Amino acid sequence: MDATTPLDVKEHFDAEVQKNRVLSLEEWESKWVTRNIGFHQEQGHQFAERGHTVVGVEISEIGIREFFAEQNLPYTEEPFNEIPGAKVFKACGGWGTLVNPTGLALCPKTGRVVVVHDGKRRVKIFDSGGGGAHQFGEKGDAAHDVKYPLDVAVTNDCHVVVTDAGDRSLKVFDFFGQIKLVVGKQFSLPWGVEITPQNLALVTDAEAGTLHLLEVDFPEGVLRRIERLQAQLCNPRGVAVSWLTGAIAILEHPWPLGTAGDNTRVKVFNSTMQLIGQVDSFGLNLLFPSKITISAVAFDHQGNVIVADTSGPAIICLGKPEEFPALKPMVTHGLSRPVALVFTKENSLLVLDTASHTIKIFKVMEGNGG
Template sequence: MAAAAAEELGLLECKVCFEPYGLSGRRRPRNLPCGHVLCLGCAAALGGAGRRGLECPFCRRAWGSAETSDCLPLLQLLEAAGPAGGLPAAVAAAGPAGGAPAGPALRLALGGWGALVNPTGVAACPRSGRLAVAHDGKKRIKVFGASGTCMQQFGERGDAGNDLKYPLDVAVTLDGHVVVTDGGDRSVKAFDFEGRGMLAVREGFCLPWGLDTTPENEVVVTDSEAGALYRLTADFGKGKLKESQMIQSKLTCPRGVAVCQVSGAIAVIEHLKAKGPNNSSTRMKIFSADMKLIAQMDTFGLNLIFPSKIYAVAVAFDKEGHIIVTDVYNQAVLCLGKPEEFPVFKPIINHGLSYPVGLTYMANNSLVVLDGGDHSVKIYSSA
């Protein structure tokens, strides 16, 4: 089953030459700084012949030829697969047979290269079921209907009134407003679903990154550079900010954040700096609704408990209050349990993803995963 899944996904082949990756030689998988992967032979060809640099064939960003690095997740996947192929052994072994419920089925896939360009955030409207996706295309926000049809696009750079320079994350409020963190001018901006700019908060932030809404229709924002967590209270319909309050400080490069709609608990993902290449790690912190620290654990600590290293990027709470994370190291979505039982290890999706960077739940409990590897939004029916 694992070998068939890997073959179906094409995880083990270069998306430029479509040759299978290898552990050595010209077929060895190499990372570009933008996150895309290709084999060493294609990287050499694209950056050779007197060219000054290497242009990513997927997102067209230019990099120096010396900026590529080994893609360790794929190399470990190759080692684990062996001659027969397969998924990371530790995660696959801890699938449904290891005690987790049967995984949800892929119901719909949206976007793809050309429709979405390096997507960074996804959010669902709790009432209408519409999905808002932030990406690096000409119009920075795309709104999809429940059936997958693109209903609206807005946020073109330089367009007065709804300008978005570099969106990092997106959330949708209970009253139907799209809130975006803009790393380009270090602001938080709110729009209606027609794309009209309603509010822009530019004061007080160093680098706003992740955001989510609270049960009271407030917005929680991480400031990655300041190491802080803010709560914004606003009348989005009237475009009036009522209060911007720092509710947590002394965090380390916080990015992903999620608010439990049941308990008000807040989960934050910190990105920890480490000496030496390939030593980066993440840490999860769980706070109660009144911002008391409930639990925390980093990649090293999780690795002592779980069968595989975990590098969490996005986080969400399901309807029952379980903490759900995307793990880019194993191309998986995992359940880490409720805050009071954190951490447990229950894989939800362990195949079909290449670089999961976003996560949300729809009103009908469908799980939505933003896959930066193939520039798509994947919607899974509930298990």
């Protein structure tokens, strides 16, 4: 007696019949509901993981929403007018768009978001709606190339400033990617970069332990002067400036470069470079129930110091420098490894998450963070 069951017969399908089969929308939705989706992979896409942009079309909203949930991606839904009843789901970031991003900045004039990452072109610019606008800065040995970007800032006149660990330089581009200036010999290892309200550039040098102020004619690509504002810093990386008070916050990693230590420290100086507040991981861990490892620092619109914590992971308000430390958690869910922060004019908080390769946007409620 033939023991082959009807189910077994179905599994050995006729390739020609299967190729021409029309699957109804109801059948497709049923496959998602019953989890009969053997082709589905959670590990990512082979082309997306190499930095290529991958566009997918899916008729099941369940499948699309599940994809975004797996990748921990915020997304929006928009109607697609060319096809009646169709929708477009959009997310900012993710595999295929960002690859191991390290720096985040906001253009004060256009509202566009600039990210440096490990893609083929190192500088990626998003429009205010989250779509990719353009990119530049290919990896290479030429002066206009970008090897290993660490941080990025955007000037008041829309120039992009990048710290490049590959050739230990600071590079200035216009917003279309044309190189304007390369500053190299003055630094040992430029790391963090920030733009002041006066359109001056602040740059930390992690190897030299210094903070520099650069006056640059950005349209002409001319370095007017460079001044060392602070020395004897311990492996300084991130830097932020308050547009309200002029205070400057510096993120230090007291352990030497290349060691496994995760102690971090934030120092805040006033506009005349007098130390007005500092706090380190050890002190914070005495006050907070869980370990804190600071990976980024920023100021909100009220002058509070905001930090990213990779151990939580979380975003935490430390309060104003003279009140250190007044800890107040701001974001405790939805993060993997936050490495950069920036506030928009509308008081939204943009967080660069290097583990999920995304930009995540949070609305700051009144009173949260000061």
